[in-house]
Amino acid sequence: MTQKAVKYRSQMRIYVDIMRAIQRDENHAKPTRILYSANLSHDRLVKHLDELKTLGVIEEIVERDDRFYKLTQKGIEFLNQFIAVDRFASAFGFAI
Amino acid sequence: MELVAFIIALAIAYQALKGYRLTKQRTLWYIHVSFAALSAGLLVNSFLGFLGIIAHTLRSIVALSLIGYMIYFLAQLVAYGLLIYAYVSHTRTLNMTSSTAMLASLFGFVTLQARPIRLFGPLVEYHPIPEIVLLLLVMYIAIQTGLNYSATKDRNALLVFLAFLLLALSHLFFILEPFSELFFVIGHILQLLGYISLLTMLLRVTTTR
Numbered sequence: 001m002t003q004k005a006v007k008y009r010s011q012m013r014i015y016v017d018i019m020r021a022i023q024r025d026e027n028h029a030k031p032t033r034i035l036y037s038a039n040l041s042h043d044r045l046v047k048h049l050d051e052l053k054t055l056g057v058i059e060e061i062v063e064r065d066d067r068f069y070k071l072t073q074k075g076i077e078f079l080n081q082f083i084a085v086d087r088f089a090s091a092f093g094f095a096i
Numbered sequence: 097m098e099l100v101a102f103i104i105a106l107a108i109a110y111q112a113l114k115g116y117r118l119t120k121q122r123t124l125w126y127i128h129v130s131f132a133a134l135s136a137g138l139l140v141n142s143f144l145g146f147l148g149i150i151a152h153t154l155r156s157i158v159a160l161s162l163i164g165y166m167i168y169f170l171a172q173l174v175a176y177g178l179l180i181y182a183y184v185s186h187t188r189t190l191n192m193t194s195s196t197a198m199l200a201s202l203f204g205f206v207t208l209q210a211r212p213i214r215l216f217g218p219l220v221e222y223h224p225i226p227e228i229v230l231l232l233l234v235m236y237i238a239i240q241t242g243l244n245y246s247a248t249k250d251r252n253a254l255l256v257f258l259a260f261l262l263l264a265l266s267h268l269f270f271i272l273e274p275f276s277e278l279f280f281v282i283g284h285i286l287q288l289l290g291y292i293s294l295l296t297m298l299l300r301v302t303t304t305r
Contacts, residue, residue, distance in 0.1 A: 087300075088112070090252065091256045094182070096115075096124075
């Protein structure tokens, strides 16, 4: 029987994927877009968005009946720092 | 040369610490401790070497350089051992190569008992066994970083691979010291080039957006 290698994303990686999805959408992303980009189920996305809002790295904007998410200044700074750390670790062959 | 290498190793240790604080990733902690140990060893070795020069007496020059070298050797043993442990725990495979590397690091402590051989007069000492141990350890890291580069084809990975390859070559030249005085100088130049390669990688990852 062959063993299939399953690679789980760390919580940090999921947060960053969500934040990158928001950034890719010109820092104004709908939950559905984030859901597809970050490859998450609806329940998990809602949970993680709440956590990120609590951390103060994203904020929710309600325009008419639509909900959007954008990165805060703290979120942009965190993402830039994370990208540098990710490149640094990858250069040594370690994944975050 | 060693002071420049000390500053670069310290910068790498600092970046790894920053990364660890941000992500709490254990492998980054290992990189931090590893380069912090290397920088401490480089500083002590160059400081004791400098003290030896101003001490004037031949006996103190020899004693201080031997103490400096032994501290630097231990620092390198800890640093490379930790990096190997990081690679082994990251890939979760304890294969033959890694087992050999672990044994080599244990063997390193035994080599501390080995007496250095004096070459080209009393000022250049030859430490063949510690250098062979270090060569084995750095070779393992160079292979791991080389595998990483072959998988990713990333320039930063290439710079890290190049750095450890140059460091491995520097240890090889230190082993070959008895054949020519020039090998001692080449070894130090290669070591510096290795650290410069790491600095280039560091500047690339921290400055590019």
